[in-house]
Structures are given as structure tokens and as C-alpha cells.
Amino acid sequence: xxxxxxxxxxxxxxxxxxxxxxxxxxxxxxxxxxxxxxxxxxxxxxxxxxxxxxxxxxxxxxxxxxxxxxxxxxxxxxxxxxxxxxxxxxxxxxxxxxxxxxxxxxxxxxxxxxxxxxxxxxxxxxxxxxxxxxxx
Amino acid sequence: xxxxxxxxxxxxxxxxxxxxxxxxxxxxxxxxxxxxxxxxxxxxxxxxxxxxxxxxxxxxxxxxxxxxxxxxxxxxxxxxxxxxxxxxxxxxxxxxxxxxxxxxxxxxxxxxxxxxxxxxxxxxxxxxxxxxxxx
Numbered sequence: 001x002x003x004x005x006x007x008x009x010x011x012x013x014x015x016x017x018x019x020x021x022x023x024x025x026x027x028x029x030x031x032x033x034x035x036x037x038x039x040x041x042x043x044x045x046x047x048x049x050x051x052x053x054x055x056x057x058x059x060x061x062x063x064x065x066x067x068x069x070x071x072x073x074x075x076x077x078x079x080x081x082x083x084x085x086x087x088x089x090x091x092x093x094x095x096x097x098x099x100x101x102x103x104x105x106x107x108x109x110x111x112x113x114x115x116x117x118x119x120x121x122x123x124x125x126x127x128x129x130x131x132x133x134x135x136x
Numbered sequence: 137x138x139x140x141x142x143x144x145x146x147x148x149x150x151x152x153x154x155x156x157x158x159x160x161x162x163x164x165x166x167x168x169x170x171x172x173x174x175x176x177x178x179x180x181x182x183x184x185x186x187x188x189x190x191x192x193x194x195x196x197x198x199x200x201x202x203x204x205x206x207x208x209x210x211x212x213x214x215x216x217x218x219x220x221x222x223x224x225x226x227x228x229x230x231x232x233x234x235x236x237x238x239x240x241x242x243x244x245x246x247x248x249x250x251x252x253x254x255x256x257x258x259x260x261x262x263x264x265x266x267x268x269x270x271x
Contacts, residue, residue, distance in 0.1 A: 019151075023158025030165045037174050039191045039235050041184075041265040046255050065244075105245035109238045112247070113182040113266055121186055131248040 042116050047128065055126075059094040061087065064132065067104045069111035080118075087122050098126040105131055175210030177201055179239040181267035190263035192233035196225050197265075200238040204246035219253050226259065237265040 047053065063083065064072045071078050073086055090097050101115055112129070119127050177199040198218065199207045206218055213221070225232050234254060238247050254262055 019155040019158050023154075023161055026158075026162055027165060038189060039195065039197070039237075039263060039265045040187045040268050041190050041235070041263050043188060043190050044262050044264060046251065046260050046262060048258075048260075103244045103248070105243060105248070107244045108240065109242040109244055109247055110182040110240035112244055113184060113240075113264065116264070117184040117186065117266075131244060 042113075042120065044116075053128075055098045055100075059097045060100055061090050061097060062100045062102065063115065064102045065104055065107045065111055065115065067106035069108050071115075080114075083115075084118060084122065087118070087124060091122065091124065096126065097124065098128060099124050101127070101129040102132045103129060105133065175207075177207055177210075177237075179237065180241065181265075182238075182240045183269045184266045185269055187266055187268050190233065190235065190265065192231065194229045194232040195235060196222065196232050197235045197237055198250055200236065200242055200246050200250065202239040202241045204242065204249075206246075206250065215249055215253055218250065219257065222253065222257055222259065226257070233261070233263055234259060235263040235265050 062074060064075075066072065071080065071083050073083065078086065087099065099119055101112070103112055116127075116129075174197075179199065179201055197208065201207075206213055206215070208218070208221055222234065236247060236250055251262065
């Protein structure tokens with residue numbers, strides 16, 4: 001009888017196929033985490049200090065932000081809704097209108113951001129802001 | 137004569153090396169994320185619905201807390217130092233995007249002081265960073 005030597009079976013390396021999935025999941029996790037650091041907000045173009053822009057007074061809407069964040073148009077206190085309405089009406093009349101925001105030094109920053117947001121939503125192209133008592 | 141049938145070897149893809157590759161990738165990504173580490177100041181963000189992405193490839197983040205303290209990369213500074221850092225950063229990389237990240241309750245005069253520095257340096261574009269909220 002012929003003696004056939006049994007072929008040696010290699011050691012089982014273990015099923016590591018799932019490690020691919022694991023590493024890919026971790027990669028996705030890190031990519032998502034990296035995405036959290038992306039800055040979003042409003043891009044503002046600062047005016048040239050030496051070349052002030054000339055604006056026609058009838059196309060200018062002057063809005064003020066008080067120290068408590070209250071809004072006023074031409075010295076008259078307005079609500080957020082009223083401000084929105086005024087801007088819309090003015091924009092219909094003068095599509096190239098300019099919105100000038102005068103900000104009190106003590107106004108909380110989030111109120112300034114609120115007005116900038118409204119301006120962007122209402123698609124007012126010409127927007128200018130300055131601190132009251134300060135430079136433009 | 138005995139006919140020995142040769143056993144057909146089953147094709148096998150060695151999977152054990154995949155774990156090494158996976159771990160190397162992990163180490164690589166962790167190192168990269170460490171390099172991009174952001175020094176955050178504890179602030180309450182302003183919120184808005186409609187905002188745009190203002191991030192660029194080169195960015196300079198100016199943090200202003202509610203008391204008006206200015207810091208860049210975790211280092212507190214005054215306006216003069218801020219001006220120096222902006223100048224050197226812009227000189228090195230002119231396309232650097234400047235971001236102002238201020239607390240929602242910061243009095244505007246502190247933000248304005250930083251805006252004035254940028255204006256003085258003839259730096260035209262500034263990003264006011266806010267947090268996006270969905271309505």
C-alpha cells in the first residue's frame with residue numbers, strides 16, 4: 001500500500017475581512033469630524049477708507065441699532081417685521097438702494113449679525129455699516 | 137498505477153495585511169487631524185439660517201470673547217499684536233481669509249476695533265463666522 005503524506009494545511013490566518021469595513025468606517029468618521037471645522041457665515045467687503053462712496057439720499061435707508069439691540073429707522077423705533085417691510089418697499093422703489101446700519105458701541109454682536117442676515121435674505125446689494133460715533 | 141488526483145488549490149486572498157493597511161491609514165488620518173487642530177475659545181456663536189461657506193485654503197481666525205479679549209490660535213493679544221500678526225500672515229500668504237469669530241453677546245465696539253485694524257491694513261474681505269441653524 002502506498003503511503004501518501006498528507007498535505008500540510010496552512011495555519012488559519014483568521015478571518016480579518018471585517019477589518020476593511022472597520023477601517024473604512026473610521027476613515028468616514030474622521031472625514032466627518034474634519035468637516036466640523038469649516039467656517040460659515042457672511043463675507044463682508046470692507047470699504048476703502050480713503051475713497052468714500054457717494055450715495056443719493058433718497059436711495060439710502062438709514063437704520064440704527066441701539067445699545068440693547070433695538071432697531072430704529074430715522075429715529076423711530078421699529079420691529080423686525082417693520083424693518084423687513086420697509087426694506088422690501090424701498091427695494092421695490094429703488095432697486096439699487098443702499099442700506100446703512102449705524103451700530104451703537106454697546107450693541108450685542110448677535111443683533112448686528114441678525115441685521116446682516118436680513119439684508120442678505122432680502123438681497124440688498126449695497127450695504128454699509130459703521131459704529132455710531134466711530135469711523136465708517 | 138495509481139492515479140493521484142491533484143487537489144485544486146482554492147484561490148485565496150490574504151486578508152491579514154488589510155488590518156495593517158487599515159491601522160496605517162488610521163494613524164495617518166489622526167496625524168493629519170492633529171495638524172489641523174483648532175484652538176477654540178469658549179464662545180456662544182451667533183446663529184443664522186442663510187449663510188455661506190467662507191472657509192478658504194488659508195485662514196486666519198480671530199476670536200473675540202464676550203469681554204473683548206482677542207486671541208489667535210489660543211494666544212491672547214492686544215490690537216497692536218493683532219495688527220502685527222495680520223501683517224505677517226498676509227505677507228506670507230496674501231490670499232489668507234480673515235475670519236472674525238465673536239461671542240454673540242460681545243459689545244460691537246470690540247468687533248469694530250478688529251474691523252478697523254483690517255481696514256487700516258487695506259484688507260478688504262472679512263468673514264463674520266456664525267453657526268448655521270435650520271428652520
